[in-house]
Amino acid sequence: MDRPSGRSSRGAVHRPGGARAPTIGRVGTPEQSTTGGPAASWVGRVTGLAGACHPGPVVAVTALMAALAVTAGQGAARGVLTAASVLAGQLSVGWCNDAFDARRDIAAGRRGKPVVDGTVGVTEVWVAAYAALALCVPLSFACGLWAGAVHLTGVAAAWAYDLRLKATAWSWVPYAVGFAALPAFVALGLPGQPWPAWWVVTAGALLGVGAHLGDALPDIRGDLATGVRGWPHRLGPDGARLLLPVPLVTASAILALGPAGPPGRGGMAALAAAGLVAVAGTVLGRRRERAAFAAAVAVAAVDAALLLLRGTGIA
Structure with a gap:
């Protein structure tokens, strides 16, 4: 789930870059187009919209849920429908995030974001967000009443x-709910609409909390300067860094040990690797904050692999 992101989300792990900071007068207000009028090309606007949706998390989450749908046993047609629903939901969240944060991003001079750079207008991003949300509703319910309700709750x-x-x-609650809803959505889309297993929902929620901490960690100081005081910001950079591996490794343990049957060598090796990487990231992160973030991404990748490995038992 992009950042149910501040990026979050986030979603999903997005970042600014250099050059001259823009001014409100140059790029306009959040109610105005920032494209510079008719000179902006159609291709440029589409490119700007693509960049404003937080494409990394959107692609990663959609691909993971599509793979989980296949692993869990959804048919080809239902798997495509599941992936389309998740894609529409993630796009709506990413565009909402950039549109709503436009004024704060402009004030902070966060170059590298399409709205701040003037590649696409805020109004256009809002329109795209609402259009994706409107498309997400029928797509989600096409997967089943309960499946649709769960997915839309996450969105x-x-x-x-x-x-x-x-x-x-x-601020951690939407991440927990959103990430828990995704595998539950896949499970409820299976024939017979079975309720998802406890371990997959719990692991999803923990992954969401970890994603929130990891997503916020690189930006905590800058966000505090612009008045953002979410849960990770109240913990502070050191507190967030120390807590970051806890939900991620706990999710690893649940994914490895929660399903029925023995975890196997692969599951135990993945759990051991997640623990070692998390410890290394925490230690190295004392001097290099990016090391803690990189370790969190690595552990999340291990968790994604475990989720797919155990995917046949999600319901």
Whole structure:
């Protein structure tokens, strides 16, 4: 789930770059187009929209859920429908995030974001966000009533993060709900609409909390300067870094040991690798903050592999 992101999300792990900081007068306000008028090309606007959706997390989450749908046993047609639903939901969340944060990003001079750079207008990004959200609703319910309700609950949580909860002590909740909803959505899309196994929902929620901490960690100081005081910001850079591996490694343990049957050598090796990488990231992160972030991404990748390895038992 992109960053149900501040990036978050986030979503999914997005970052700014150099040059001269823009001014409000140059790029306009969040209610105005920032494309510079008719001179901007259609291709440029499409490129800007693609960049504003947080493409990394969108592609990663959609691909993971598509793979999980195949592993879990969904048919080809249902798998495509599942992937399309997740894609629409993630696009809506990513665009909502960039559109809503436009004023703050402009004030902070966060170059590298299409809205800040003037590649695409804020109004256009809002239109894209609402269009993707509108498309997500019928696609989700086409997978089943309960499946659709669960998926849309996750998408709604991500929008709540973007619009309100990002700057509160409850900022972790949308991430937990959104990430838990994704594998549950896949499970409920199986024949007979079986309820998802406890371990996959729990691991998803923990991955969401870890994703929130990892997503926020590189930007905590800058976000505090612009008034964002979410849960990771209240912990501070050191607190967030030390806590970051806990939910991720706990998710690894649940994914390896939670399903019925022995975890096998592969599961135990993955769990051991996740623990070692997490410890290394925590230690190295004392001097290099990016090491903690890189370790978190590596552990999340291990968790994704475990999820697919155990995917046949998600329901």
